Amino acid sequence: MKNLKLVAARPDCQRSIINVQGVEVGKDLVVIAGPCSVETERQTIETAIAVKRAGATMLRGGAFKPRTSPYAFQGLGLKGLKILDKAKKESGLPIVTEVVDTRDVSWVGEYADVLQIGARNMQNFSLLREVGKSGKPILLKRGMYSTLEEWLNCAEYILAEGNPNVILCERGIRTFETYTRNTLDLSMIPAVHHESHLPILIDPSHGTGIREMIEPMSLAALMAGADGLEIEVHIDPPNALSDKEQQLTFAQFEDLMVKLRKARAFIQALGSADAASASESALQSGKGKAIRAGEEPHPFSDAVD
């Protein structure tokens, strides 16, 4: 892809690991979990403790909510950030929260360990420049109408400001299909790994909008090589102030984490079996050359239809 100087896959295929308070994104199995919106102190702290107990590695929660309607719940703002701070102290989990305005980046950054750029702001170039200057880890969601090239160029804006700490997050795109809230494009996982050194997470909550679809899509994402997941979990989903159809209960999240750990172990076993058979065939053929990005033909370039 042209114009990608800092985000493009490296010649030695080395992938970036982004350190968030000791959580190594790109190496550890990263699960960011928590409510769509911070609503009350009790709701957020109880959720933080429940997701931590189940094995989540970071807490999410929106204090600034980009809503379709100006009359829908817009988030608690500063009050929400203070609640997240308490939840961090109670649970020990780093905080992921969205910033929507350039004027808020520095003070929201005092509460957030990761600043999230939402799908609707993916191409807000002044916001990208501002979070780039902040130097903080950034979770950059894919815009719902954006191509991979547009998305990676947005990551390039952040790196170009001297901030290498970018984590990508696929959250579904608009297609003709209306059964799901969005069409979760899991093909972006191998595509991002082919084109870039940045880690990629999957958000099956916004990606499907349907609670029952979170588990199968999460497992599929891990199998396809995702570096982790961002999942909405609520203390009482039917009464959530936003996204009530897609938030998991504590029990559902706990079950999911058990399955994710098993899937992770299976994938690691698969990886070592792969490595064993690759080194065996390399020995037999006398070849052991590493595949380098740039030397390798584009894997999808010879598709004819």
Ligand code: PEP
């Ligand atoms: C969110 O994660 O809270 C959110 C609003 O997601 P998206 O920007 O992907 O719609």
Ligand code: MN
């Ligand atoms: Mn949501």
